[in-house]
Amino acid sequence: MPVPLVGERAEHLPRGQRQRLILRLLRRPNERPARRMLVRLHPADIAHLFPLLTPDEQSALVETLFELRLAARLLRELDGESQRRVLERLADERLAVVLRRLPAHDAVDLLERLDEARRQEVLARLEPAHATHLQNLLRYGPATAGGLMDPDVPRFQAEETVAETLERVRRLAEGRRLFYLYVVDERGHLLGIASLWHLVSAPPERKLRDIMSADVVTVRVDAPEEDVARRFGRYDLLMMPVVDEDGRLAGAITVDDVLDVVEEQATEDLYRLANLDIHEGVATAPLRSVRLRLPWLMINLATAFLAAGVVSLFEETIAKYVVLAVFMPIVAGMGGNAGTQTLTIMVRGLALGEMDLRRSASVILRQSSIGLMNGLLTGLVLAAAALVWEGNRTLAVTLFIAQTVNLTVAGLFGAAVPLALKRLQLDPALGSSIFVTTATDVGGFLCFLGTATILLARFSP
Amino acid sequence: MPVPLVGERAEHLPRGQRQRLILRLLRRPNERPARRMLVRLHPADIAHLFPLLTPDEQSALVETLFELRLAARLLRELDGESQRRVLERLADERLAVVLRRLPAHDAVDLLERLDEARRQEVLARLEPAHATHLQNLLRYGPATAGGLMDPDVPRFQAEETVAETLERVRRLAEGRRLFYLYVVDERGHLLGIASLWHLVSAPPERKLRDIMSADVVTVRVDAPEEDVARRFGRYDLLMMPVVDEDGRLAGAITVDDVLDVVEEQATEDLYRLANLDIHEGVATAPLRSVRLRLPWLMINLATAFLAAGVVSLFEETIAKYVVLAVFMPIVAGMGGNAGTQTLTIMVRGLALGEMDLRRSASVILRQSSIGLMNGLLTGLVLAAAALVWEGNRTLAVTLFIAQTVNLTVAGLFGAAVPLALKRLQLDPALGSSIFVTTATDVGGFLCFLGTATILLARFSP
Numbered sequence: 001m002p003v004p005l006v007g008e009r010a011e012h013l014p015r016g017q018r019q020r021l022i023l024r025l026l027r028r029p030n031e032r033p034a035r036r037m038l039v040r041l042h043p044a045d046i047a048h049l050f051p052l053l054t055p056d057e058q059s060a061l062v063e064t065l066f067e068l069r070l071a072a073r074l075l076r077e078l079d080g081e082s083q084r085r086v087l088e089r090l091a092d093e094r095l096a097v098v099l100r101r102l103p104a105h106d107a108v109d110l111l112e113r114l115d116e117a118r119r120q121e122v123l124a125r126l127e128p129a130h131a132t133h134l135q136n137l138l139r140y141g142p143a144t145a146g147g148l149m150d151p152d153v154p155r156f157q158a159e160e161t162v163a164e165t166l167e168r169v170r171r172l173a174e175g176r177r178l179f180y181l182y183v184v185d186e187r188g189h190l191l192g193i194a195s196l197w198h199l200v201s202a203p204p205e206r207k208l209r210d211i212m213s214a215d216v217v218t219v220r221v222d223a224p225e226e227d228v229a230r231r232f233g234r235y236d237l238l239m240m241p242v243v244d245e246d247g248r249l250a251g252a253i254t255v256d257d258v259l260d261v262v263e264e265q266a267t268e269d270l271y272r273l274a275n276l277d278i279h280e281g282v283a284t285a286p287l288r289s290v291r292l293r294l295p296w297l298m299i300n301l302a303t304a305f306l307a308a309g310v311v312s313l314f315e316e317t318i319a320k321y322v323v324l325a326v327f328m329p330i331v332a333g334m335g336g337n338a339g340t341q342t343l344t345i346m347v348r349g350l351a352l353g354e355m356d357l358r359r360s361a362s363v364i365l366r367q368s369s370i371g372l373m374n375g376l377l378t379g380l381v382l383a384a385a386a387l388v389w390e391g392n393r394t395l396a397v398t399l400f401i402a403q404t405v406n407l408t409v410a411g412l413f414g415a416a417v418p419l420a421l422k423r424l425q426l427d428p429a430l431g432s433s434i435f436v437t438t439a440t441d442v443g444g445f446l447c448f449l450g451t452a453t454i455l456l457a458r459f460s461p
Numbered sequence: 462m463p464v465p466l467v468g469e470r471a472e473h474l475p476r477g478q479r480q481r482l483i484l485r486l487l488r489r490p491n492e493r494p495a496r497r498m499l500v501r502l503h504p505a506d507i508a509h510l511f512p513l514l515t516p517d518e519q520s521a522l523v524e525t526l527f528e529l530r531l532a533a534r535l536l537r538e539l540d541g542e543s544q545r546r547v548l549e550r551l552a553d554e555r556l557a558v559v560l561r562r563l564p565a566h567d568a569v570d571l572l573e574r575l576d577e578a579r580r581q582e583v584l585a586r587l588e589p590a591h592a593t594h595l596q597n598l599l600r601y602g603p604a605t606a607g608g609l610m611d612p613d614v615p616r617f618q619a620e621e622t623v624a625e626t627l628e629r630v631r632r633l634a635e636g637r638r639l640f641y642l643y644v645v646d647e648r649g650h651l652l653g654i655a656s657l658w659h660l661v662s663a664p665p666e667r668k669l670r671d672i673m674s675a676d677v678v679t680v681r682v683d684a685p686e687e688d689v690a691r692r693f694g695r696y697d698l699l700m701m702p703v704v705d706e707d708g709r710l711a712g713a714i715t716v717d718d719v720l721d722v723v724e725e726q727a728t729e730d731l732y733r734l735a736n737l738d739i740h741e742g743v744a745t746a747p748l749r750s751v752r753l754r755l756p757w758l759m760i761n762l763a764t765a766f767l768a769a770g771v772v773s774l775f776e777e778t779i780a781k782y783v784v785l786a787v788f789m790p791i792v793a794g795m796g797g798n799a800g801t802q803t804l805t806i807m808v809r810g811l812a813l814g815e816m817d818l819r820r821s822a823s824v825i826l827r828q829s830s831i832g833l834m835n836g837l838l839t840g841l842v843l844a845a846a847a848l849v850w851e852g853n854r855t856l857a858v859t860l861f862i863a864q865t866v867n868l869t870v871a872g873l874f875g876a877a878v879p880l881a882l883k884r885l886q887l888d889p890a891l892g893s894s895i896f897v898t899t900a901t902d903v904g905g906f907l908c909f910l911g912t913a914t915i916l917l918a919r920f921s922p
Contacts, residue, residue: 042678044695048695177658179640179658196657200630232717232720233721234509235503235505236505236717237717238638254699255716256693256698259690259694259716259719259720259723260694262724262727263813265727266726266727266731269731270730270734270809274734274801275798276802276806281809281815282807282810282815283810286827286830286834290831293802293831300794304795305791307791308787308788308790308791311786311790312784312787315783322779323776324786325776325779325785325786325789326773328772329765329793329902330765330768332790332793332794333761333898334761334762336797337758341737341758344731344732344734345737345742345743346743347731348732348742349744352728354743354744363743369747370747374755377751378755382762407758433801437797437798441790445790
């Protein structure tokens with residue numbers, strides 16, 4: 001009896017057990033049961049387990065998949081890191097074979113991972129027309145509509161009849177994912193679209209022009225992928241035609257490609273707010289993680305010296321009232337937390353296009369006032385707690401003032417820093433948490449220790 | 462000449478100018494030009510500008526849209542906050558009219574925003590069959606496959622011929638988005654799917670059974686939406702059939718609905734790491750923002766007292782060596798930053814299903830060792846800088862030790878806290894940053910001030 005391994009059919013087996021079974025077979029890809037399984041397994045499932053194999057096992061698996069003509073499908077599904085490793089070990093000739101078997105936009109994704117020299121080597125092994133086609137796509141860059149689109153969508157003429165079009169549709173080699181027909185004029189300008197259902201339901205003698213819809217949401221070939229994702233999200237579309245500067249149809253993007261963009265974009269925001277390199281993940285080799293995190297930690301260290309510098313201005317006061325050192329972590333922690341809250345709201349709002357940049361001033365004012373109010377409220381609690389703990393009224397007043405100013409500063413910088421980065425055409429999340437934390441640390445300590453120096457000298461017992 | 466307002470047709474107008482024009486018209490929805498525009502505008506575009514209107518303007522707009530039979534489409538597109546506000550002001554009778562015009566899964570989304578009593582009121586105004594249908598869907602909960610799916614997908618029989626099926630497909634009232642045919646047996650069990658292209662390309666006398674594919678990726682009606690999103694992402698699908706516990710077809714999910722899930726999920730991770738309520742956004746009223754952020758700030762305040770408590774243990778040492786207070790912000794800042802890095806990598810890895818929970822120990826070990834190495838490296842730089850600045854070798858050694866321990870603790874807790882929350886079936890991001898920061902603050906200060914107490918007492922000049 002063949003082992004049930006594929007997709008849903010094996011759902012009744014405990015997931016872990018099933019995966020271990022597959023993994024064991026992947027480790028000996030050349031044996032008969034493994035080969036029988038490989039052709040039935042979804043390439044995404046192989047890709048999922050791929051990073052768990054040793055480099056040698058990975059090579060052997062790719063070798064077998066290559067023989068089975070399945071290597072292209074695996075490569076397309078692998079994560080960036082694994083893809084890069086496999087590409088390094090794959091001979092140019094074999095890579096060319098793989099590229100021939102992939103849809104153009106997947107081939108371009110792989111080519112983008114190679115350095116320029118190797119890319120030219122590999123392209124030289126393809127048929128000239130194919131190579132030129134891929135070269136053209138490579139121009140767009142991976143993070144644009146042009147880089148996301150599938151350029152090989154069938155084009156239909158407005159004057160074709162429904163019957164003629166249906167004849168052509170039937171003859172398409174692989175139309176499994178043909179859901180919309182793109183109607184163009186003789187120079188390739190997009191005139192409208194019709195869904196396959198419209199085609200099927202229309203009388204055979206009608207012309208495409210009469211059944212198509214001319215009101216189409218399109219996107220320019222050079223639009224950044226964020227805009228593409230936003231447009232898909234807003235209009236709930238499954239596909240979107242991509243046009244060049246003259247309105248000529250260049251290709252089409254399917255929403256499942258945008259799913260990856262949305263996920264990557266969100267991960268990017270998250271990573272940048274935490275000062276992480278976008279290429280790190282849980283599976284990254286530890287030494288590489290160290291290397292990727294170190295630069296940010298060094299920047300943070302440098303800016304932390306600013307805060308330390310502020311504190312050093314008040315060494316005398318602290319020497320007299322050591323209790324101030326006890327409350328310093330609270331001042332810094334609260335400012336950092338409130339700053340991160342504001343920053344996150346802003347970064348996400350900017351990413352989702354929920355903010356009008358011309359209203360920056362009002363946004364900054366709003367966030368500062370939220371900070372002010374939360375500063376007053378938490379300041380009261382903090383002051384009360386300090387009073388109970390230390391029994392020092394002057395300290396309590398100092399903490400109240402410092403907390404209020406600190407959280408207002410957190411709101412101010414938490415809003416202003418990402419807006420300023422955006423104005424400078426930079427990513428609003430990039431390094432912003434370091435800016436904001438530095439601002440709250442410096443502002444917080446300056447206010448806390450400054451107020452203390454003035455008040456304690458005057459009113460302390 | 463009519464003003465070009467809709468979709469691409471107005472792309473040549475500067476975006477801001479176009480939006481201001483529309484906004485002006487939305488403010489006087491009852492005048493002729495506005496009414497003419499409203500029927501042409503995409504409801505998503507109205508929804509986008511909706512929060513910029515005053516409550517009264519919003520009411521007037523909804524009123525006009527209701528007359529134009531467009532209120533349902535707007536409601537579906539509004540963000541949660543605006544939706545809630547409109548629903549509050551809408552009479553039950555009108556809401557029932559709106560629900561009749563919406564697809565079942567959009568109707569359920571709205572019903573889920575009402576409290577139980579009002580929901581029953583509104584359902585009572587619908588036809589009994591419709592109400593029962595919606596009631597059944599409401600059972601699933603919004604964050605499951607059942608809540609995401611459209612239950613009203615046409616079902617086809619395996620023994621139908623291609624010609625018969627095409628006849629039925631043509632008669633569907635609205636088949637614009639019919640791309641796949643779901644084939645079921647007489648008791649409703651899903652047998653397979655066929656794309657519309659397969660149907661169009663097959664000989665008319667063939668049976669559906671012979672052209673369908675039986676190897677279908679499905680999802681259970683009770684699967685959480687995260688699993689649905691992951692499955693869509695992994696297999697690059699446009700639609701996925703949803704089945705009940707017996708394998709009967711319950712409905713289908715389209716990938717554009719999953720786009721929202723992915724976006725929401727990422728926002729959730731981001732928000733939870735920053736200790737924000739998921740319902741806040743840039744447009745939230747300031748007082749509501751204050752209320753939503755305050756609880757987290759209070760929790761943070763409480764835990765900050767732990768760090769303060771640790772520092773207070775060493776008041777004597779600090780009184781003697783005030784320079785320790787100067788370096789405290791650096792210790793706290795570095796630990797916090799390194800902890801957030803680890804935490805973010807972990808939370809994202811868990812969200813994307815990249816981690817095997819049975820390998821927790823090795824993940825924690827790996828992250829701790831990354832922390833250790835970065836601690837050693839940044840500790841060296843910190844010690845050198847302190848030596849130059851303060852000329853105190855004992856302080857430099859103390860800082861080196863503290864920094865190394867601190868960043869190891871950051872790696873340890875940054876990895877262990879989200880894993881522990883996940884084990885407890887909680888969201889791994891929920892409150893975890895507060896835990897981790899507390900751990901690095903307490904650990905960092907304990908080590909820094911503890912080591913200082915021992916070393917400085919012995920070796921200091």
